[in-house]
Amino acid sequence: MTRLQSAFAKGQPALVCFVTGGDPTPDATPAILDALVEGGADVIELGMPFTDPMADGPAIQAANLRALAAGTTTADIFRIAASFRTRHPDVPLVLMGYANPMVTRGAQWFADECAKAGIDGVICVDIPPEEDAELGPFLRDAGISLIRLATPTTDAARLPAVLEGSSGFLYYVSVAGITGMQQAGLASIEAAVATLKAASDIPVAVGFGVRTPEQAGPIAKVADGVVVGSALIDLVASHGTDAAGPVRELTRALSQAVHESRKADA
Amino acid sequence: MSTNPNSFRNQPDERGHFGAYGGRYVAETLMPLILELEREYRAAKADPAFQAEFDDLLEHYVGRPSPLYFAPRLTEELGGAQVWFKRDELNHTGAHKINNCIGQILLAMRMGKTRIIAETGAGQHGVATATVCARFGLPCVVYMGATDVARQAPNVFRMKLLGAEVVPVTAGAATLKDAMNEALRDWVANVHDTFYIIGTAAGPHPYPELVRDFQSVIGREAREQMLSRTGRLPDLLVAAIGGGSNAIGLFHPFLDDANVKMLGVEAAGHGLDKEHAASLAGGRPGILHGNKTYLLQDDDGQILEGHSISAGLDYPGIGPEHAWLKESGRVEYTSATDREALDAFQLLCRTEGIIPALEPSHAIAAVQQVAPTMDKDQIILANLCGRGDKDIFSVAEHLGVKL
Ligand SMILES: Cc1ncc(COP(=O)(O)O)c(C=O)c1O
Numbered sequence: 001m002t003r004l005q006s007a008f009a010k011g012q013p014a015l016v017c018f019v020t021g022g023d024p025t026p027d028a029t030p031a032i033l034d035a036l037v038e039g040g041a042d043v044i045e046l047g048m049p050f051t052d053p054m055a056d057g058p059a060i061q062a063a064n065l066r067a068l069a070a071g072t073t074t075a076d077i078f079r080i081a082a083s084f085r086t087r088h089p090d091v092p093l094v095l096m097g098y099a100n101p102m103v104t105r106g107a108q109w110f111a112d113e114c115a116k117a118g119i120d121g122v123i124c125v126d127i128p129p130e131e132d133a134e135l136g137p138f139l140r141d142a143g144i145s146l147i148r149l150a151t152p153t154t155d156a157a158r159l160p161a162v163l164e165g166s167s168g169f170l171y172y173v174s175v176a177g178i179t180g181m182q183q184a185g186l187a188s189i190e191a192a193v194a195t196l197k198a199a200s201d202i203p204v205a206v207g208f209g210v211r212t213p214e215q216a217g218p219i220a221k222v223a224d225g226v227v228v229g230s231a232l233i234d235l236v237a238s239h240g241t242d243a244a245g246p247v248r249e250l251t252r253a254l255s256q257a258v259h260e261s262r263k264a265d266a
Numbered sequence: 267m268s269t270n271p272n273s274f275r276n277q278p279d280e281r282g283h284f285g286a287y288g289g290r291y292v293a294e295t296l297m298p299l300i301l302e303l304e305r306e307y308r309a310a311k312a313d314p315a316f317q318a319e320f321d322d323l324l325e326h327y328v329g330r331p332s333p334l335y336f337a338p339r340l341t342e343e344l345g346g347a348q349v350w351f352k353r354d355e356l357n358h359t360g361a362h363k364i365n366n367c368i369g370q371i372l373l374a375m376r377m378g379k380t381r382i383i384a385e386t387g388a389g390q391h392g393v394a395t396a397t398v399c400a401r402f403g404l405p406c407v408v409y410m411g412a413t414d415v416a417r418q419a420p421n422v423f424r425m426k427l428l429g430a431e432v433v434p435v436t437a438g439a440a441t442l443k444d445a446m447n448e449a450l451r452d453w454v455a456n457v458h459d460t461f462y463i464i465g466t467a468a469g470p471h472p473y474p475e476l477v478r479d480f481q482s483v484i485g486r487e488a489r490e491q492m493l494s495r496t497g498r499l500p501d502l503l504v505a506a507i508g509g510g511s512n513a514i515g516l517f518h519p520f521l522d523d524a525n526v527k528m529l530g531v532e533a534a535g536h537g538l539d540k541e542h543a544a545s546l547a548g549g550r551p552g553i554l555h556g557n558k559t560y561l562l563q564d565d566d567g568q569i570l571e572g573h574s575i576s577a578g579l580d581y582p583g584i585g586p587e588h589a590w591l592k593e594s595g596r597v598e599y600t601s602a603t604d605r606e607a608l609d610a611f612q613l614l615c616r617t618e619g620i621i622p623a624l625e626p627s628h629a630i631a632a633v634q635q636v637a638p639t640m641d642k643d644q645i646i647l648a649n650l651c652g653r654g655d656k657d658i659f660s661v662a663e664h665l666g667v668k669l
């Protein structure tokens with residue numbers, strides 16, 4: 001079993017946590033990642049900063065700019081990933097970002113670096129299945145999961161293309177919009193997850209607009225995982241290099257809500 | 267489209283690729299929309315009623331055909347090839363941008379969209395979009411970098427008069443690329459009712475193709491006009507390049523005329539070794555705003571800010587068809603600095619009584635360079651794609667004049 005498969009096979013829903021690498025500084029990121037693990041996160045998404053984060057709302061845009069202003073490079077991101085892997089041999093780590101920094105030295109280079117750093121999966125916001133040749137084959141050859149996004153606009157006709165060649169988990173973006181926006185209604189999430197699960201065996205994690213344990217719990221009841229990003233980033237924004245503590249606390253509350261969501265009813 | 271397999275006019279392929287460039291690099295949320303846009307565009311293109319309405323609006327609302335003008339005093343001053351201009355600065359709203367906006371708003375209405383968004387740099391595309399929205403009664407939101415809001419105040423006021431909401435974008439360097447990011451964010455969040463009118467021949471497929479097609483009216487008219495006035499085709503076409511829409515609009519109908527040379531002029535800003543906006547000369551291929559093309563970027567693929575005296579040219583990318591035309595060798599590309607553009611701006615004012623926009627002033631600067639090296643019986647046709655009213659404040663400032 002891969003690390004990602006194990007994370008979704010613990011007999012409870014998984015908490016997936018996103019923070020931007022290098023925010024507020026490259027040196028501060030490892031402690032924040034450790035705090036996520038200590039707080040009970042099952043999967044870590046490490047954002048690769050980009051100058052033009054087109055799919056992100058104000059919170060994650062600002063995180064990208066803070067990271068770049070602190071001088072964060074792609075080499076820093078791989079260093080952060082590799083050191084995480086030595087400290088946490090079993091926790092899956094996924095890189096999330098935009099196409100240009102991933103392909104700029106060649107997709108083969110990127111896939112090799114991911115493999116060397118012990119990265120389990122990659123989410124690329126702006127490479128849809130139609131342009132898979134740009135990156136997908138290189139990642140798959142290197143044994144790295146390409147995690148695709150499905151959205152409320154992904155209709156039945158497109159879904160097979162989205163699923164083709166994706167692995168690890170499927171990231172359901174619950175609102176048509178940017179990160180940090182309002183949460184979608186629970187009924188629409190439940191219906192969408194059911195559709196996705198009927199079409200595929202890979203786990204479905206739901207994200208966009210999930211900020212609190214109160215929101216995360218009910219979603220965890222209907223999905224295999226819940227993704228939280230902007231709320232954690234907001235803590236990094238307000239606490240800077242001291243963010244690890246508050247990040248650990250919020251993660252703990254989130255992980256409890258997610259892990260125990262199905263027990264509450266029983 | 268040509269049936270000649272060696273034609274330069276057969277791009278893009280069915281996946282929107284111009285050779286290695288172009289494509290559809292967008293978030294999944296937008297993917298179904300651009301597929302729908304492509305289907306609708308194909309249907310519209312095949313629909314004579316759509317074409318007739320487009321032509322009618324271009325004639326009676328925009329004022330086409332625009333004149334083809336021989337510039338006698340400029341020609342004499344430069345002492346070489348004859349210089350002719352395609353006068354798209356005489357269009358309603360003062361630039362070529364309106365050609366594309368007419369086409370896209372007709373497409374938006376055909377698709378039942380009820381809200382229009384756009385990005386703008388110089389404000390010309392924003393004004394043109396606000397204009398067609400007023401004409402057809404659709405609400406309009408224009409995203410504009412805060413830096414550009416400050417340096418293009420007259421156009422901001424024009425957009426507001428026309429009923430558009432102008433949203434200043436403060437992210438990044440607060441110029442055109444940031445405005446485009448913000449427009450894409452709006453679109454993702456309003457997919458059901460919103461049509462995004464992109465202002466240049468860039469972005470995800472099918473935008474580079476449809477913007478080119480709508481702007482090709484420039485080159486089609488110019489080709490006919492030149493043939494009927496002189497009995498021959500020009501030797502050289504020259505156009506300024508921001509994203510590349512006025513240039514591709516002029517060039518495309520001539521691409522298979524082997525004897526017609528073409529020159530695209532990027533903005534060299536303070537100089538190619540300093541801050542500039544010449545993505546072909548100083549950039550390398552990458553992915554941004556939905557397409558693969560030449561971009562100004564650092565080693566990590568972080569996008570660099572373009573700089574040009576002209577707000578319409580300081581975009582760090584270029585339309586993908588130009589990237590392909592450069593690599594195929596069919597079109598040559600050069601650049602002109604802020605200083606050269608300012609000089610050319612003044613030269614045209616003095617010799618022809620035409621105040622050009624700063625964008626085509628870059629094309630005129632290139633004409634200034636090449637005309638003297640050509641024979642007197644040769645013909646240069648340059649695209650005068652915008653008028654300078656919007657620029658008089660910034661030109662005055664650069665010339666040290668207080669208005
Ligand atoms: C008058 C004028 N010319 C040229 C441009 C550059 O755009 P493009 O290269 O798409 O023609 C602009 C953009 O704002 C413009 O206003």
